[in-house]
Amino acid sequence: MTSVQDRTTLPDRFDPGATERALYAAWESAGVLTADPAESSRARGTRSPFVVVIPPPNVTAVLHMGHGLNDTVQDVIVRWRRMAGDLTLWVPGTDHAGIATQNVVEKQLAAEGKTRFDLGRDAFVDRTKKFVEETGGVILQQLRALGCSCDWTRTAYTFSPELSRAVREAFVTLFERGLIYRGHRVIHWCPRCLTSLSDEEAEFNDENGNLYHITYPLVDDPSRSITIATTRPETMLADVAVAVHPDDDRYKDLVGKMVMLPVANRPIPIIADEYVDREFGTGALKITPAHDANDFEVGLRHKLDMPIVIDAEGKMISGDSLPTTQYSIPKTLLGLDRFEARKQVVIQLKGLGRLEKTEPRSHAVRRCYRCNTVVEPRLSDQWFVRMKPLAEPALAAVRDGRIRVLPERWEAVYIQWLEGIRDWNISRQLWWGHRVPVWYDGAGKPHAFREDPSPETIKKLDLKYQDEDVFDTWFSSWLWPLSTLGWPDKNAADLKAFYPTDVLVTAPEILFFWVARMIFAGYQFAGEAPFHTVYLHGTVRDTQHRKMSKSLGNGIDPLDVIKLYGADALRWTVVSGLGMGTDVILDPQDLEKSFAPGRNFVTKLWNIARFLLQNIGDRTPPALDTIDAKSFASADAWILSRLDAAIAECDAALGGARPPNGAWPLDERFRGLRLDEYAESARRFAWNELADWYVEAVKPRLQSASADGDVARAVLLHVFDQALRLLHPIVPFITEALWQRLPGRPAGAFIATAAWPRPRGGSVERAREFDRLREVVAGIRQIRGEYNVPPANMLNATIVGAPDLEPVIARERAFVTQLARTDITFAAAAPAGP
């Protein structure tokens, strides 16, 4: 009787659920996933470091297919480099995700009928911290199920004491360098999150609205009026002027005159400003400095009042914080939501006969990227980073190839954005996040501190209070490659050994949010780019090409897939379908369709191994290198040459791991990391060449205990071992499970750290011979297929006119018989026949 443990037998099927977890634990406990900084060639060691930092998922996130894609890609690259001999490190971690996490906790509070203000700042932060400690980081556990070979000893968190120190250091350094300033201006404000947002966080959407044409009568002569056009009539209550273009002949005589603002009933001047577009609407523009970023600029130029009529929650207000009481708004509008106020203002304008026309119009509306609320332009004081000086080296680095962005077209997008970059609003009116380390003195002057000021300092500088705001989440994640490696401690072992990192893998959506800013930070704080390659992959979509999302209910849970098909199947599907920059299309309604190919391939590998173990079992054949090439059969030479070709193809598809001499030469710049091509080359070798031809061809020889049988066993073992290695980065579990059962493996060895295959060279002549045999076999099979000739070994095929094949087939008749399922004889060649 045989048991499962028997070396010569395997169960019928690979059971991922029963093996994946144990394999992962074995890697982890054997230290396969960790990297010792002392071994780095940048420290005392000799090994080239290869480092990837994970795009930190939100600490409250659970794994979705987007992560499945992103992290599989990283793991493939990391495992490839680990096998290639690099000192490989993949740093995992999570992001405290200020606004997103705060929203989650606020929702919980809302369910209890409370707001964060009921708790107060400290209690709210405590509660959030507790929530994160209790439920956060689930995703890190899930990444293990995916097979991600992260170094968990280095798990980082953007809100940890260490990383918080980095955030503070970065802010104070920029403050000292004059790259940070406090600005009073109109910013994007989310009335639901009650915080400001950066330009990137306020996303554009084209939406249908109305363009209202409103007539403002002249104070001098109410029979005359000027017509303005606006999509937001409710803001007219804060109008302080009407602007026309200085060269607009239609309005030249009106400049300087006063018009009476309807509804509000107060006079405002007509001014001239170059900003106005004569072609748009009526060529006359209402100016509302506190509620429109452009009007704010006009207001500054003309020294206009900047009354506010919409409060933080988007409700109409009056009086307070306004320069004079003249800006009070009608009682009927007080306290109304801005959209309701719009309706009411329109009704009132109609009643006054001041609404000339309403024109349906699609226009860009900005919405909060976290809660989708329409963003309100709001006049306020915020902290800004001057971006132009930071962007310059980042722009140069991409232009001269020190950093490449894949796929190529994103490089142009990157350059375009950097060329027109605007200052970054980094302060948020939230509670969950790094508090701005600024204290204001009695004169209102800000002082920035690396450490909280001592009582003596407070006294000396007459500090009154700390800034209430926290930083934009991205103000901590932009430091990620630095902070996770120990910066600002310039002597940190990891920083010396592993910075700069190598490849950054992420989605194009956060190219500006995160990737570009990390490059800024790299140059600003370390004088060096944080990585040399940015790999931007596509998006996971359903069959209708819609993004997978919770709200659409078209998502696929990666854990379901892992349970049903195994992690390898998931990884295979994702990688093999991943053209450079193309989206991955999956069918949430039909997991079988999407993931069966991966599972089937895994099963194929399993079955090759079953065959191999049955035929080799415990008898370890001689090492391939000890075999004289002369004793190879043509099939041996052929599969060895195909292996060399497959290795070369995989290497070519993967490309160079790092830029030679610090910058990517043009001919290499956009090559490499073609993971789908790599996957296909490795698959073709294992399945279409090794399994379909070699395994079949070698069957008769394995029956014998002769020397030739040993040659066959040695070659079979070698090429399967190499195939497993080529495939390991993509399907780590099955390859590790099988590789460990191969005869002759030393105890404690892992394919995860086994050497990446290299071409060995060999006789091409003998390989060609086998190609001739394959042609013959293919010919016979074709005829059999077309004429439906039943399979039978007694069938006799006669080959005419190929005398050069005769000796080959005579020698390797067993192959041909096996492969073609027929016997072969030769007829005399017809003389000079076509």
Added chain:
RNA sequence: GGGCGAAUAGCUCAGUUGGUUAGAGCACCUGCCUUACACGCAGGGGGUCGGGGGUUCGAGUCCCUCUUCGCCCACCA
């Protein structure tokens, strides 16, 4: 409004610098439970390479134009 990209087999995509009968996976059709594998094996059908025009001995590949999608950016209210 500015910039970029894509349209190739029913579906998802490859097709490097223009060069012999345009490829892969899935799907489909026909045989086959051949002692590793039916999650498999063998064979097969299927494309006017979005439309039109041009350059060339030769174009899926270069140029122009039209159509349709997609992406990024943007202060026309």
